[in-house]
Amino acid sequence: MKKNILIAICLLISSTVLAGPGLKLVTQSQTSASGNKAESIIYINDSQMVMETKQGGDFTMMYDAAKEEIVIVDHRKKQYSSLGKKELSELSETLNSMKGLIKAFYANMPPETQKKFAPLINGKDPNITFSAKGSAKVNSWNTTKYQVSGSNSKALFDMNIADFNSMGINQADVAAIRKLSVMLNKYLPGIEAFIPGASIFSDLNNERNPMFTKGIPVKTIAYDENGSVADQFWVTKAEKSNFTLADFKVPAGYTKTDIKLDNPMQK
Numbered sequence: 001m002k003k004n005i006l007i008a009i010c011l012l013i014s015s016t017v018l019a020g021p022g023l024k025l026v027t028q029s030q031t032s033a034s035g036n037k038a039e040s041i042i043y044i045n046d047s048q049m050v051m052e053t054k055q056g057g058d059f060t061m062m063y064d065a066a067k068e069e070i071v072i073v074d075h076r077k078k079q080y081s082s083l084g085k086k087e088l089s090e091l092s093e094t095l096n097s098m099k100g101l102i103k104a105f106y107a108n109m110p111p112e113t114q115k116k117f118a119p120l121i122n123g124k125d126p127n128i129t130f131s132a133k134g135s136a137k138v139n140s141w142n143t144t145k146y147q148v149s150g151s152n153s154k155a156l157f158d159m160n161i162a163d164f165n166s167m168g169i170n171q172a173d174v175a176a177i178r179k180l181s182v183m184l185n186k187y188l189p190g191i192e193a194f195i196p197g198a199s200i201f202s203d204l205n206n207e208r209n210p211m212f213t214k215g216i217p218v219k220t221i222a223y224d225e226n227g228s229v230a231d232q233f234w235v236t237k238a239e240k241s242n243f244t245l246a247d248f249k250v251p252a253g254y255t256k257t258d259i260k261l262d263n264p265m266q267k
Contacts, residue, residue, distance in 0.1 A: 021045065021173050023216070024241035029233045043243045044174040050248050062248055065179040072259075073250055080250045081259045088187040091259070095188055112225075127151040130208050133158075138219045139236070141166055146210055157222050163215040167238055177212055 022045025030037045040053035049063040058075040070083040083091070102117050109117070133145045143160035150156055164170050211217050218235040 021169065022048075022176075022241050022243060023167065023169055023174055024237075024239050024243070025216070025235050026237040027233060027235050029231065031231050032229050043241055044176050045241075045243065046172055046175045047179070048243075048245050049176040049180060050243065050245070060248060062245055063176060063180050064245060065176050065183075068183055070180075071250065073254065075251075078251075078254045079257045080254050081257050083259060087259065088183070092187045128156075128208075130210055136160055138162070138234070141218050143218060144210070144214070154225075154227065155223050157220060159211070159217045159221070160219040161210050161215040162218045167216055168240060171213065174212060174216070 022043060025042040025044070027040045027042060028037055029040065038054055040051055042052075043050040047065040049061075051059075051061045053059050053061075060073040060075070062071045062073075063069070064071075068085055068088070071080060072083070073080040106114060106117065127150065129149050131147045131149070133147050136143055136145050138160045141160075141162035143162045145158065145160050147155050148157040148159065164173075216235070216238065217233075218238075220233040221229055222231040224230040
């Protein structure tokens, strides 16, 4: 469950407050290694976010910006976990401890292992670039295609961004996802080392990143080290939604569990 919880966090006003207009996205994703497809429904507004997915299980992730809290519900196991300020601070301490241990062995690690832990040891790649590559039609949306590259100039992602106006919303209507990025960077900098492919989602407040600054990503393709397609994500439907977290509750009878990071050095 831990891996899926971390993915749910990277990939995601209190519930008693009426939130502003937001967006509902129906999405599909596919991992090339397994060929499995999964559908998710994502709700985003100015201060809240909910993701319902059956990828790797049957999960609901709820994020509340006002409380700085993430709740992950595992419906198959009938369990839920809460990540509030206390839990995030504890995870931050664990991450820092891991960082010290990994740093001690970093110089002797194989190059591919060093690359995995580079965000944790060295911070984010300062040379990541977002290059516009023309326009393209994705479903009914006119989009701008961007290529995301790292320091070695290899393509990490291709993504198609549909501007906010074409979806009938503005940037503030989906501000929760950028607030989530700020929270993760505040408490868990370098967490993308434990979540392959998550680096692009961990820095959404970078104005160079067009995701949720210029519009909504309606198609994303991630590449592996060999330039082959690793993962794909695309939006099949988008519509306005005036949801609140009060519409999503942990079912009665579910057991609360704690979240802990596994030590990768012990694997």
